[in-house]
Amino acid sequence: MARRSLWLSAQCRSFLLVLVGFVSFTAAAQQSGDAYRQSVLAIQQQIDAGDLEGARSAVVQAEKQYPNNGGLENLLGVIEAQHGHLTAARQAFLAAVRHDPRLVGAYMNLSRLDMQTAAKDATARAEALRMSERVVQMDTANDEAHYQIATILAWEKNYARSLAELERLSPQAQTAIGAQALICEDHAALGHREATDRAAHMLASNTDLTEEDANPCVSALRAAHRAVLIEELLSSAAERHPLSPAGLRMLGLAQEADGKLGQARATLEKAFTADSTSVEILIDLTRVAKAAGDNQGALGYLAHARDLRPTDATLPYEFGVICLRMGLYAEARKAIGAALEIEPDNPDYNHGMGLVVSFSEDPGQAMPYLLKYHTLRPQDPNGLLALGDASFRAKDYDTALTWLRQAVVHPATAAEAHYYLGRIARLQGNISEATGELKDSLQLLPNQASVLAELGQIAVSKGDNTEASTYLDRAVKLDPDNYAGNYGLLLLYARTRDPRLEQQSKRFDEVKNKKDERDVEMMRSLEISRDGKPNSSKSQQKPNQ
Incomplete structure (x- = not known):
């Protein structure tokens, strides 16, 4: 994105006021300098007034009297640029510097042309840099040229040289909004913490600050993890002009990073209101709601996101993961199943589905998913453990032993594998073996x-x-x-x-009742309203397929 100019008005940036002080005289012009000056000033006034055709006719007439005149060719380039004829404008500016190699205004105009695409076009960037450097060779006090050089150097990630170039600006130019933003960006990118603080505070206090001005600095501050400063800049900009959906989202993300979850959620809600098709903002809201402990709210945002992007498998999968966290196994199974319909060969989705189904009434149904996961990721010991766990729950102890004996040799799964091996040994009456396996598990994870x-x-x-x-x-x-x-x-x-028996009997009844309640809760199915918010629930006898 092209940066905002330091000192030029919008008309200047559109090549309206580019020639004052930069007129060069040919030999013919020198013989009648006053007449030439009057012609140039009249043409400039026509350009300023928007009479581009009248200005073009005046240039054509003047060129008859002053042929090959760099000043007039520069004026013609301005007129072409105003019409949007950028190729013709470039040709006119090039003719101007060819006929008058010291015409600073024409070099500056060539640089302005290239700056329009220089942010993303390396060729244009190099040419804009060359033209701006040519200007400062002839006019060392040219603030615009120094600023454009500094901008290009920042694009090239040469932040130290960019700062050095900004120091060459006049004191007045250094207080302009564009310069302040670039100074903040450079210091942030270089990790100059105190200097970044000063630059950001100064930028935030500038009454001309807009979101567009703040954006380059915000990007650098985000990379430097300076969330507080991002919030300061965007909040300051918002006091003068409403932020765009992207600006509101960035402000919300900064508040989230600073731990202000309530403010972040409110800001991101505003961002989504302004851009109600943004799945990304809904994903942000999901994350913030989860961090605040509002899993129901997170499910609401995800449900809305799934409506907007029905082919994105990550959304139902995340929905299922949150349901698991809430103990809603039936709803989790349904959601992860939806993810698998979209991406049947995704290893994580198969693993997740296998784990969920292993807690159902028929744990053996988990095996196809877990076997597929093991095929897709044969080196992951968690796949071995999951297969052993599911087989154990299905009471297929021989199969469980096969997988658990492979899982027990891996440090990441050894403790849990020993636990299941111990339980199987105990169920089979091998008490000594069971005790040994369980103690091995406890030694690894006390x-x-x-x-x-x-x-x-x-x-x-x-x-x-x-x-x-x-x-x-x-x-x-x-x-x-x-x-x-x-x-x-x-x-x-x-x-x-x-004597504690009676008390323990009551305590066990409480624990048993809680377990029964959890078992019922696992079968609960959520109903999501159209606005994406969970509003009710119901129980069901069997998990949804």
């Missing part, structure tokens, strides 16, 4: 309530009441609602006729 509960129940069955109490007390301390731990304590107190 604070596992589920492992402690298993060891506690084994100790109860062996009559080792002291050891049982130690394990089970630790389990319920780590996880007060652990089902196996509380059940183990109930067995222990009954066996030892502990």
Whole structure:
């Protein structure tokens, strides 16, 4: 994007006022200097008044008297540029510098032409730089040329040289909005923290600040992780002119990065109101709602995003992940299934679906998804563990052992694999083996309530009441609602006729009821309103396919 000029009005940037002080005289003109000056001034006035055809006719007449005149050719280039005839304008400016090699205005106009595309066009950028450097060789105090050089150097990521060029501006030019923005950008890109603070504060206090002015600096500040300064600049700009949807989104992201989740959400809501087709803003809102702990709100934003972009598999998958976090396994299964319909060979989606289905009434249905994941990512031990877990839940212990013995050799999955191997051994009556596997799991990961509960129940069955109490007390301390731990304590107190038996019986009933409630909650299905907000729920007997 072309930067805003430092000192020129919109008319100047459109080549309306480019010749004052830059008129060159041919020999013929020198013989009648006053007449030539009057002709040039009259043509300039016609250009200023918008009478481009009258100005063109005047140039044609003047060229008859002053042929090959750089000043007149420069004027013709201005007229062509105003008409949008950029190729013709370039030809006229080139003729002007050919006939008058020291005509600063013509070089400046050539640079202006190239600056219009220089941000993205390396050839135009190089040519604009060459023309601007030619200007400062002839006119060392030319602020516009110095600014354009600094701008090009910033585009080239040569921020130190850009700053040095900005220091050559006159004091008045350095206070202009474009210069302040570029100074802020350069310091931010160079990591000059204190200088960036000063430049950003100065820019924010400039009454001419607009979102367009702030944008280049905002990009550099974002890369430097200076969210507070971004918020300051955009908030200041917003006091004068409403921000665009993109500006509101950037302000919201800055507030999010600064931990102001409520403000961020409100700002992003405004951004979406201004651009109600933006899936990106809805994804931002989803992330902010999740960070604030509002999973229901996050689901609402995602539902709206899915309506807008129905072929994007990431949206239903994320919907399913949030449902899992909320314990809504039926809804998660439905959402991840929708993602798989769009991308059936996505390994993450197959893995996620396998994990969800493994908690259903028929865990064996998870195997096709988990086998596909293992095929797609054979080196991932989590695939092995998931296959072992699903087989265990399906009570296919022989198959479970096959996968778990492969998972147990990998550090990332060893602790959990030992746990399942221990449970299988206990179910098969191999108590000594079960104890060894569970202790191996606990050694790798000491604070596992589920492992402690298993060891506690084994100790109860062996009559080792002291050891049982130690394990089970630790389990319920780590996880007060652990089902196996509380059940183990109930067995222990009954066996030892502990006076805490009645209290533990009531406590176990509470834990059991919570588990039953969670089981029902897992089957809950959300209804999403058209505005994307969850508004009600209902229970169902079986997960949606």
